Ligand SMILES: C[C@H](O)CC(=O)C(=O)O
């Protein structure tokens with residue numbers, strides 16, 4: 001079957017952030033089976049922060065991710081199950097274990113300017129025979145030329161594809177386009193694009209990315225992803241179909257999966273809430289939203305103030321501990337202002 005666009009469904013990984021890492025084996029089996037039957041080629045399954053992400057810092061998983069991965073692999077007849085790995089959180093050992101469970105793809109994620117830390121993980125993933133993807137997070141924080149240089153490093157380590165990842169959902173359409181163009185000029189491997197919908201631009205940015213030559217695209221069914229979610233997979237499929245772009249994925253099956261299986265999993269409907277909007281507006285890592293909301297409740301302050309300050313300080317993934325520090329500082333400041 002011909003596919004112009006290669007889809008990776010991320011709800012079972014990025015969506016883990018949105019439900020506080022509470023996926024059960026039954027939910028993963030149902031969703032993965034539905035995605036496989038709809039002919040989705042890649043399904044990512046891991047803790048939201050990748051292999052070994054379950055921790056106090058990032059949030060504890062209800063079910064060990066290896067159980068979830070194994071369950072997904074067991075029901076997929078055609079789809080490759082993939083894992084995300086952030087070097088420093090996950091290790092080569094975790095990658096070996098995941099490969100042993102039958103995953104077919106590894107996505108090695110680094111901050112947009114730190115591709116050099118992905119070398120060993122990319123080498124190992126290739127040795128294991130996995131489709132290997134470089135994943136440059138918080139791409140709005142790197143100028144197009146810098147991003148292209150970093151993508152070039154991942155290509156030189158052996159990555160099969162490199163993704164521009166708009167972790168904060170902060171990119172404007174022309175910024176997404178110029179980043180894809182810059183990578184296109186330097187790479188001879190496919191380019192991917194991963195969006196977040198915090199500014200309601202996930203679809204627009206994805207279409208611009210495709211127009212500029214990105215061919216590997218992420219989506220989350222029913223928008224089940226961090227922040228306001230990702231490009232909504234079933235909507236993207238309909239739009240691409242209208243544009244005459246082949247994905248090979250069955251639209252009706254995806255619509256049914258979204259409505260009947262994924263919607264009931266959502267703790268609250270995926271909307272652009274005020275906090276999600278501030279993520280995009282201030283350029284903050286989408287997975288910080290629930291952490292910031294918890295800290296705001298604890299300190300009796302406005303979660304938007306925390307997110308704006310994190311954006312000002314240019315906090316990046318891995319700095320989740322800063323959220324509570326910032327909240328405590330704001331609370332302190334608020335109380336000293338009141339005293340005066
Ligand atoms: C660890 C992050 O959630 C990876 C991701 O999906 C993003 O940066 O966006």
Ligand SMILES: [Mn+2]
Nearest residue numbers: 014167194226
């Ligand atoms: Mn994401």
